[in-house]
Amino acid sequence: MVRSILMPLWTAFALMLSAAAAVGWAQDPAPPSAPASAPASAPASTPASAPGELNVNSRYTVEAIEFVGGKKQVRSEVKQMMDREVGQKLSQERLDSIVREIKKEFKSYRVTQKVTKGSKPETVKVTLELERRGVEILGTSEDFKFVYSSRNNFSFGGTAALDITKRFDVLVGAFTDNDLSVDRASGIRGGFQFKLFGDHGRVRFVAESLRSQWNGAVLTALAGNNPEQVPGIYRERQTFAPELTVQLMPSLSVTGGVQFNRFQTQFPQARFEAAHLATGAVHFAQEFSGSGWNHFLESNYRVRTAVAGLGSDFDYTGHTGGLRYSWKDGSRELLIVDFRAGALNGRAPLFERFVLGNSQTLRGWNRFDLAPLGGTRMAHGTMEARVRGHWRLIYDTGSVWSDATPAQVRHSAGVGYIKEGLTAVIAFPLRDGNITPIVLLGYTF
Amino acid sequence: MRERGALAILLGWAVLLLGAEVKPRLAGDLLRANVAPTFHFVTGRPLENLKSGSTVTYDVQIALVNDQRVMEARGAERFVFSYDLWEERFSVAQLTARGSRSARTTVTNLTAGAAEQWCIDRVGLSFAGLDRSRSYRLRLEVRADGPRRRERVDPATEPPVSLATLIDLFSRPATDRQRAWVTESDPFRLDNLK
Numbered sequence: 001m002v003r004s005i006l007m008p009l010w011t012a013f014a015l016m017l018s019a020a021a022a023v024g025w026a027q028d029p030a031p032p033s034a035p036a037s038a039p040a041s042a043p044a045s046t047p048a049s050a051p052g053e054l055n056v057n058s059r060y061t062v063e064a065i066e067f068v069g070g071k072k073q074v075r076s077e078v079k080q081m082m083d084r085e086v087g088q089k090l091s092q093e094r095l096d097s098i099v100r101e102i103k104k105e106f107k108s109y110r111v112t113q114k115v116t117k118g119s120k121p122e123t124v125k126v127t128l129e130l131e132r133r134g135v136e137i138l139g140t141s142e143d144f145k146f147v148y149s150s151r152n153n154f155s156f157g158g159t160a161a162l163d164i165t166k167r168f169d170v171l172v173g174a175f176t177d178n179d180l181s182v183d184r185a186s187g188i189r190g191g192f193q194f195k196l197f198g199d200h201g202r203v204r205f206v207a208e209s210l211r212s213q214w215n216g217a218v219l220t221a222l223a224g225n226n227p228e229q230v231p232g233i234y235r236e237r238q239t240f241a242p243e244l245t246v247q248l249m250p251s252l253s254v255t256g257g258v259q260f261n262r263f264q265t266q267f268p269q270a271r272f273e274a275a276h277l278a279t280g281a282v283h284f285a286q287e288f289s290g291s292g293w294n295h296f297l298e299s300n301y302r303v304r305t306a307v308a309g310l311g312s313d314f315d316y317t318g319h320t321g322g323l324r325y326s327w328k329d330g331s332r333e334l335l336i337v338d339f340r341a342g343a344l345n346g347r348a349p350l351f352e353r354f355v356l357g358n359s360q361t362l363r364g365w366n367r368f369d370l371a372p373l374g375g376t377r378m379a380h381g382t383m384e385a386r387v388r389g390h391w392r393l394i395y396d397t398g399s400v401w402s403d404a405t406p407a408q409v410r411h412s413a414g415v416g417y418i419k420e421g422l423t424a425v426i427a428f429p430l431r432d433g434n435i436t437p438i439v440l441l442g443y444t445f
Numbered sequence: 446m447r448e449r450g451a452l453a454i455l456l457g458w459a460v461l462l463l464g465a466e467v468k469p470r471l472a473g474d475l476l477r478a479n480v481a482p483t484f485h486f487v488t489g490r491p492l493e494n495l496k497s498g499s500t501v502t503y504d505v506q507i508a509l510v511n512d513q514r515v516m517e518a519r520g521a522e523r524f525v526f527s528y529d530l531w532e533e534r535f536s537v538a539q540l541t542a543r544g545s546r547s548a549r550t551t552v553t554n555l556t557a558g559a560a561e562q563w564c565i566d567r568v569g570l571s572f573a574g575l576d577r578s579r580s581y582r583l584r585l586e587v588r589a590d591g592p593r594r595r596e597r598v599d600p601a602t603e604p605p606v607s608l609a610t611l612i613d614l615f616s617r618p619a620t621d622r623q624r625a626w627v628t629e630s631d632p633f634r635l636d637n638l639k
Contacts, residue, residue, distance in 0.1 A: 055500045056527040056536035056553060092500070115498020117530050124498065124530060 058090050062126055063118035067102070069130040073287050073296075074102055076328075082128075090115065090124055099128065106130055147179055147359050150439040151366045155179040155359075159189055167195040171206060179358045182350045182367075182374045183212040183233070200247040210237040217368040218350075227267070229404065230373050231314075231349050234273075237263035243279065255281040258310065263349065275349050276310035279303070298324045304352070316346030320354075320378075336384040344376040354378035356400040356410075359440050363396055364412030364427030366438065375400035377407065390419040394427060466628040469583040471638045475520075475569030478507050478585050478630075480562070486626045487526065487535070487557040491589040495528040495535070502526075502540075502590045505568050509581045512632070517581065520570035526560065529553070535560040539567060577635035587626040 065082045067074050074082070078101045085094060099111045109130045116125050144158025157175020164170055173189035187210035194203045214233050222232060243257025261275040281302040288295040305317040322340035326333045340361075342354050353374030357367035361380050380398030387393055394414040401407040414427030414437075423442040428435050466481040491501045503526060508519035523540040536553040537560050552563055565585070575581075 054525045054527060054538050055498070056529045057498055060531065090498075113497065113499065115530065122531065126498075 053091070055090070055092050057115060057124060058092070060090050060118075060122050060124045062086055062088055062090055063120065063123035065126040065128070067128050067130075069106070072106060072130060075105060078102060078105070085126070090126070095126065095128075102128060102130070144444065146443045148439075148441040149179065149359060150437075152178050152358075155184075161193070169193050171204075180360075181355055182218055182353060182372070183214055185210045185212055185237070185351070187211060187237075196244075197246065202245045203242070204245070205240070205242045207241075208237075208239045210239070211235065212237065215368050215372070217372040221372040225373065229347065229402075230353075231273075231347060232265050232267040233350065234263040234265045235270075237261060237351070241279070251284055251286040253283045255279070255283070258307075259304070260310070261349070261351075263351075273313045273349075274311055275306055275314045275352075276312040277304045278307050278310075279305075296324075296326045296328060298322075298326075306346070306348075314347060314349060316344060316348040316352065318342065318344040318348065318352055333384075334386050336382065338382040339380070341379040342377070348376070350374065354400050356380055356398050359425075359442060361396060362398050362410055362412050362429075363394060363414050363425055363440060364429040364438050365410055370410065371400045371402075371405075375405075376402045384416070390417055392416040392418055394425065396427075465631045467583055467585045467630045469630055469633055469638060472569060474571060474573065476507070476509065476518075476572050476583070476635075476638075477569045478565055478583060480565055480585065480628075482558070484585075484626070484628060485558070485561060486587040486589065486624075487561055489624060491526075491624060492557075495526055498528070498530060500525050500527045503564065504588045504590075505564050506586045507565075507568050507570055508584045508586070509570065509572065509575065510584050510629075511582075512580055516584075517575055518570050518572055520568055522564070522568045524564045537563060539564075572635055575635065580632045580634055582632055583630040585626075585628050589624045 062085045065085050067079075067082065078098060081094075081098050081101065085091075085098070088094075095113060099113060102111050103109070112129050112131055114127045114129065116127070118124050144160075146154070146156040148154050155175075155177045157173065157177065159171055159173030159175075161169040161171055169192060171189065171191040171193060174187070175189070176184065176186035178184035187208055189206060189208045191204065191206035193205070195201065196203060212234055218233065222230065239259060239261050241257060241259040243255055245253055245255040247253045257279050259277045259279050261277070262272055263275075264270060264272050279302070281300060283298075283300045285296070285298040288297070299322060301319070301321045303317065303319050306312040306314045308315065320340065320342035322338065324336070324338040326337075327335040344352060344354065350373065353376065355367050355371070355374045356362045356378060357365035357370045361382070362370065367374075378398070378400045380396070383395045385393050392415070394412075394416050396412045396414075397409060399407045399409045411430040412427050413430060414425050416423060416425040418424075421444040423440070423444075425440040425442075426437050427440065428437045466484040468479045470477055470479050486503065487495070491503075494501050503524045504521060505524065506519055506521040509517045511517055525538045525540060527536045528534075529536060532554060534554045535557055536551065537555065538551040550567075552560075555563060
């Protein structure tokens with residue numbers, strides 16, 4: 001199965017490289033926020049000690065300069081500006097130039113600057129740290145978004161983190177999602193989170209109250225299914241999920257927690273059932289910088305297992321993993337390769353089942369045509385290449401299946417226009433017979 | 446916002462009720478301030494900024510106010526503080542230069558208290574023309590701005606901060622980014638000063 005998905009991906013990769021070379025992505029002009037060369041305020045060489053400096057520390061040499069932004073990375077141009085400061089006398093004016101460039105990139109953040117003693121006498125270390133300003137939107141496209149699909153209508157919503165203190169946030173959110181799971185889930189979300197261990201840990205408590213609506217295709221598919229294999233639909237669902245995340249290394253974090261789910265099933269009679277889980281995740285993200293190019297590698301693994309000891313009515317374990325590579329020119333992604341897979345063992349509620357054919361996977365396919373009840377196995381690959389300006393070529397391949405049904409690999413292709421938070425994609429399922437494109441519009445805040 | 450500035454001023458007035466932290470003294474034809482050892486302004490957030498390697502600008506004003514709290518005379522100066530991370534001592538540059546563009550003065554290797562005292566010692570007001578037999582109070586006000594964004598001053602192209610600039614600054618309430626310290630002396634007559 002994996003081989004049958006990877007082979008088309010490799011072929012698409014070669015085709016996209018050819019197409020990109022043909023239209024000349026390297027000739028794409030740099031955006032205004034990404035200067036091709038260092039600004040005039042950051043000269044390559046500076047006098048040992050500028051006259052008129054009011055900061056007494058300007059006589060010290062910069063030993064190192066570090067950017068602390070969590071998962072966020074500065075553009076390669078800014079990184080070069082920072083690197084040029086190493087070995088120079090401390091200059092607040094040049095540091096201000098760097099801070100201005102960082103602020104251009106992360107507009108909803110403030111940048112704090114801290115200078116400390118270096119490891120050698122007469123040297124200093126500079127740390128530039130991103131701090132949230134007021135309200136931060138949690139995550140990006142996963143959490144705060146607006147999505148329109150010509151087949152499945154609208155999804156929108158998100159969660160805001162309200163700064164109460166520097167270490168304590170209150171989380172408030174509302175959403176309706178008809179994209180990522182089998183049902184349309186609409187509801188509210190609330191909670192709070194604390195930072196721990198400096199900024200290297202976080203405890204989060206999130207509760208959700210959801211109401212589900214079901215597509216006719218789901219109900220039809222359920223009618224012919226054995227309820228011992230696929231549980232029925234539910235109307236309301238409440239979840240509560242405490243979790244602890246610890247950043248073990250700058251590029252590696254682990255998360256552990258529990259999740260309590262309580263939902264009102266409809267058949268054979270209305271009653272509440274529980275799926276209480278232990279959850280764990282490992283996340284790795286690393287950027288490799290070259291001369292003007294950045295390679296970003298991200299991988300994650302997540303496990304969710306129902307625990308009878310917590311009072312769960314279900315017994316199942318789900319594993320998902322993913323690997324994503326992106327090749328960036330500054331902050332612009334030139335090429336994205338993403339592979340993800342998952343397996344679900346046991347009898348799991350519908351919200352746990354895997355779905356393909358939405359705004360992120362097998363674009364061009366409708367998830368209700370592929371597997372209206374979702375599946376217990378999933379493998380998917382994506383390749384996106386920026387060909388000119390903000391235009392992208394998109395190729396997806398993957399399959400979602402269950403033990404009882406054989407896997408069938410599907411393919412889709414599309415063209416997208418992606419600029420800042422705006423995404424517009426027209427995608428086609430690659431199949432014999434009637435091909436109906438799906439239009440996807442999205443905006444992330 | 447403005448409320449925070451007003452709160453700082455109110456706190457200053459509260460301190461006044463507990464006992465004067467500032468006293469007037471004559472220095473030639475100028476009136477200067479002596480402050481109690483309990484009066485400090487290199488504290489809190491400005492001190493954190495200094496110890497993070499940033500500079501902090503302090504504006505210091507002394508003013509003579511009459512019994513109706515109307516200001517009769519004042520003098521103000523601007524200082525930029527920085528903290529030597531290796532020597533663990535403060536450095537102060539005076540930006541205002543009365544009558545001379547090149548009179549900007551810098552001192553280094555000071556403790557926090559000594560740096561504060563050095564600033565206050567350099568602020569004076571002329572009381573020429575005032576009624577020496579009337580009762581006045583001496584008001585000392587210090588404002589700290591956030592980390593200074595513009596660190597480099599070229600004396601050849603940039604004039605020093607003018608007194609008018611500082612008078613304008615102290616005529617407005619402290620902003621959200623500013624910290625303010627205010628204290629007043631007990632009533633006194635200029636004739637009684639030595």
